[in-house]
Amino acid sequence: MVTLAEVAQHAGVSASTVSYVLSGKRSISTTTRQRVERSIRELGYHPNAGARALASSKSNIIALMVPLRTDMYVPVMMEIAIAVATTARTHGYDVLLLTGEEGPDAVRRVTGSGLADAMILMDVELDDERLPLLRGTHQPSVLIGLPADITGLTCVDLDFKATGALCVEHLAMLGHRDIAVIGEAPAVYERHTGFAVRTLEGLRSRARELGVRLLHRPCEGGYDAMALTLARILDERPGTSGFVVQNESAIEPLLALLRQQGRAVPEDVSVVAVCPEQVATQASVRLTSVAIPAQEMGRHAVERLVAKLDGRGADEVVLISPELTVRASTGPAPSSTT
């Protein structure tokens, strides 16, 4: 293994000079720099990460904590994770993958050991038990998601409240007076996952304002669960003509069931989805949807974090504005043409 000292000897300079060539923290003459760079190349030198971390107290690693559970939005998570890793690299950071399994202990371990310089948390609950730890440390962190109390925290998220509002607005504008919301699995609400709860808030408050009726039903994914949920909804509110779906694995089942029952989309019922772009365009009906900008969220998170690590930028909440794209799954409510 090639060391700094060997490079220095090969180039005929001192070790510190090589170090300064690498870091650029002091000016080095062009000739010396080139000689050193040549030696580095010829010897195939790679700085030792451990030694670097020890000497500089910086690991150049960002920890990313992903949820262990895979009951929702797996592709979104993956896309965020990949965006985080890619963006981090462009800033000279590597990414350490932590699962939620260890919970708060992982936060303690990572900050305590200096394994990572900063961390990004996904799947944040409204009252997440990791938050006090984050507030208590000087290590920068960014949440992807929005907890209830954001003091002292930096968060990046889609504005899910606005998302909910937007969906209701769109349907209301088309004349739908009875709207059903197919939500995530009950467990997601039970653990107070921010995005689900906030979407619901947005849906409800806008519905109230616009005077439309809203029925929310959590739903496990899959056909059987969706069939049951749909039956109950139509039983309770037979006049339902608009659906908002926030659950990837319920979308296709819903469309199939509606078709099967002879309810045409969008002639008889309209469907708005909150899902990744790809899902909306690849579904059996091209879906009117609000996209979940996974890449953008991952990128933003890293950029906030790097800013904090560089001493720029303070705590702040970045809420990405939702955009509703009209496709083929929504149209005027049938009653409104009567």
Add this chain to the structure above:
Amino acid sequence: MVTLAEVAQHAGVSASTVSYVLSGKRSISTTTRQRVERSIRELGYHPNAGARALASSKSNIIALMVPLRTDMYVPVMMEIAIAVATTARTHGYDVLLLTGEEGPDAVRRVTGSGLADAMILMDVELDDERLPLLRGTHQPSVLIGLPADITGLTCVDLDFKATGALCVEHLAMLGHRDIAVIGEAPAVYERHTGFAVRTLEGLRSRARELGVRLLHRPCEGGYDAMALTLARILDERPGTSGFVVQNESAIEPLLALLRQQGRAVPEDVSVVAVCPEQVATQASVRLTSVAIPAQEMGRHAVERLVAKLDGRGADEVVLISPELTVRASTGPAPSSTT
């Protein structure tokens, strides 16, 4: 930040003693151990990762290289990644997430810098350009996937050749003589991704042996692409009564299209999928399928790797035997009852 030396002082012992308490590499009297452990707890000590890595030349980090592209099997990738992270933790390792983006350079960087002790590669191509590097280093590695030349390599994968064979067998046994294979996107085959190619090999050779006709068509996911692909298949082989699908995002479209054309599953046509269990059970028809054991693959990979790191275990190929679960999407071929 608490250091080893402070713990030692607090406990009234030398630093090396504390170190040995932590590592267990030398025997320590019970009383001393307890005193040290108490100090560790009271001071909230966490060993510094960088210093450890430097002194021991071990980082206790495993690098996991995931594909950048998201054109296939995203949930499977995610599940593997999570299984890798979880299993690694139980062995005292953390996981560094690398995207395929940097390609071979990432391998060089990680092995050169001692950032990680070992690495796991996913999405291996038959003639992957990272392989020579892996063979040339002394750093242990495990591939998830099977390249063409496995000398000097450890691989973990589902036995996709057997998987293909199994699917054909099942359909042939039911009397289907004309089988169509809906494959991954063309790009997947073009870059010679091992699992896709091997499945195809298994399908073809078993089909030849059993004397059934096989038509393979790559397919991008989604309804439009599937509609086109299906039309072509039925045009070319109108008698097709069995389908093998190896493309998550083509499954639901296929089922919907068949339904739409009045072809009942499984009465008129049978469908076998190669997909994660969850997809098979949540589809609109409960699918006869060969499961992709993502968790198991991730776990196996880590366990092989840890064995190598411990000096146990040599190069070897672990091929997980496929299991076909019969559900509601396959039945006797219509002609065979005539």
Add this chain to the structure above:
DNA sequence: ATAGGCTGTCGAAGCGCTTCGACAGCGTCT
């Protein structure tokens, strides 16, 4: 009683890097 072997502990020498202060050499200002 003595040699030999354990057991438990300590001190010290690094691991490879960063960074601080020092300073030689040179150009510039008065």
Add this chain to the structure above:
DNA sequence: AGACGCTGTCGAAGCGCTTCGACAGCCTAT
């Protein structure tokens, strides 16, 4: 011409840990 400030380079002191050899104290075997 002397003082001053740059620029570019060096040496040395750590960063916090692991690990090796040494050794004190004790037990066992002779």
